[in-house]
Amino acid sequence: MSATTDQPAVDLADPSAFVDGPPHEALAVLRRTDPVHWQPMVGEPGFWAVLRHADVVYVARHPEIFSASEGGVVLEDLDEAGLDGMRRMLLAMDPPKHGVHREPLSPHFRARVIGGLEDRIREICQSIMADVRERGEVEFVHEVTANLPSRVIGELMGLPEEDWGRIHEMAERNTSGQDPEIAAIDPDQAMNATVDMAMYAIELAGKRRQEPPREDLTTVILDADFGGKPMDDIDFGSFFVQLVTAGNDTTKTMLASGLLTLLEHPDQLAELRADPSLIPGAVEEILRYSNPLHYFRRTALADTTLAETDIAAGDKVAMYYTSANRDEDVFEDPQRFDIHRHPNPHLSFGIGGHFCLGVHLARLEGKVFFEELLATFPTIELTGAPVRTRSNLNNAIKRLPIRLGS
Ligand code: HEM
Structure with missing residues (x-):
């Protein structure tokens, strides 16, 4: 608690505040005492942290007041070029443009369509498990989980299998720039990875426009009507980057945090082994308890009031999934991990118009991955401390040393 305000001393803007795990106790106090909490930032305007489930839902469902496009979706203000790039992504579009770009894609991400990928995802998971079977000791994040989302997106987009390694390498370079260990490899690398990936996609679009249509997402996007015109190659490049990055870190995190959480709850892990149904x-509860993204931002377009707090036009507003997922008004005993929790209306995929397009794919990857992991390895142990x-x-783990016993 800070001495002057009786509020918990947590700085939600500070990346270091999360390295020992999310500040769940402080967030619980704030939900009771100051649920739309003002958080100052160093060197730029602060933001309103929206902490209760109902208020996060309200913000997400009112894009006419809370814009994704105006200031983008991350807390740190971007320069003009950065904001311009972000606004090419679905995530940072407002209606009506958002609907025009999302509608042609939605049918291809429906549960039934994605369900058709189950056998192929299982083969990919089995080959990932086979690759590490002899080794036993692995760094689970990079050597196991990271391989799944990039291969699945390669499959979905119809990329040649020999390119999957390249996509994987670019997606890995494009990860959290706030972590010095990742960013220090080369400060420009994350940006270069985005450009490299967009260039790859532009080349792909050029090639595929010359060829007959195929049964894959690349054909769908290149043929779709986006408000009376097809997507140009630059937009295709941005969209490709978005699909690869949106589904990469988040899915990896779901798998790595999921395993760690299960190892911390051995009774529930044993239950899953006994009954894979x-x-x-369990995947839903992993998503609630260890949500891969802490927040997304909006910007108020008009003066408004939320939970008796006045918000001015232009203010940044952050929807904290990490807090909403543990709101006592919605979840019984919210700090407890419980694979039997039902219903489980967590907000880890957002809600409203921007609700995650890849939700069914993420759930399917989670289900098949854990089915195959538990079926392949009768024992799984932690061999060192996880590093966040x-x-x-990103509510992510970057190193998870694991021994897989077969
Ligand atoms: C566990 C994995 C995942 C999590 C936790 C996650 C989470 C999210 C969240 C919170 C949003 C934004 C919602 C909002 O702003 O209200 C989102 C949007 C999006 N996600 Fe996911 N996601 C995951 C996996 C995926 C995958 C696998 C893909 C595709 C391959 C994907 C593609 C997208 C896209 C395209 C959007 C933008 C949708 C829009 O703005 O209309 N995501 N996701």
Whole structure:
């Protein structure tokens, strides 16, 4: 608690505040005492942290007041070029443009369509498990989880299999820039990875426009009507980057945090081994308890009031999934991990118009991955301390030393 305000001394803007795990106790106090909490930032305007489930839902469902496009979706203000790049992504579009770009894609991400990928995702998972079977000791984040989302997106987009390694390498370089260990490799690398990936996609678009259509997402996007015209190659490049990055870190995190959480709850892990039909419920609880993203930002377009707090036009507003997922008004005993929790209306995929397009794919990857992991390795142990990513956005683990016993 700070001496002057009786508020918990937590700085939600500071990436270091999350390295020992999210500040769940402080967030619980704030939900009771100051649920729309003002958080100052160093060197730029602060933001309103929206902490209760109902208020996060309200912000997400009112894009006419809370814009994704105006200031982008991350807390740190971007320069003009950065904001311009972000606004090419679905995530940072407002209606009506958002609908025009999302509608042609939605049918291809429906549960039934994505369900058709299950066998292929299982083969990919089995080959990932086979690669590490002999080794036993692995760094689980990079050597196991990271391989799944980049291969699945390669499959979905119809990329040649020999390119999957390249996509994987670019996606890995494009990860959290707030972590010095990741960013220090070369400060420009994350930006270069984005450009490299967009260039790859532009080249792909050029090639594929010359070829007959195929049954994949690349054909769908290149053929779709986006408000009376097709997507140009630059927009295709941005969209490709978004699909690869949106589904990469988040899915990796779901798998790595999921395993760690299960190892911390051995009774529930044993239950899953005994009855794999419990895995989909466990994946939902992993997503609630260890949500991969802490927040997304909006910007108020008009003066407004939320939970008796006045918000001015232009203010930044952050929807804290990390807090909403543990709101006592919605979840019984919210700090407890419980694979049987039902219903489980967590907000880890957001809600409203921007609700995650890849939700069914992420759930399917989670289900099949844990089915195959538990079926392949009768024993799984932690062999050292997990290391978390330094970030105020990504609730991620960057190293998870594991022994896989077969
Ligand atoms: C566990 C994994 C994942 C998590 C936790 C996650 C989370 C989210 C969240 C919170 C949003 C934004 C919602 C908002 O602003 O209200 C979002 C949007 C999005 N996600 Fe995911 N995501 C995951 C996996 C994926 C995958 C696998 C893909 C695709 C391959 C994907 C593609 C997208 C896209 C395209 C959007 C933008 C949708 C829009 O703005 O209309 N995501 N995701």
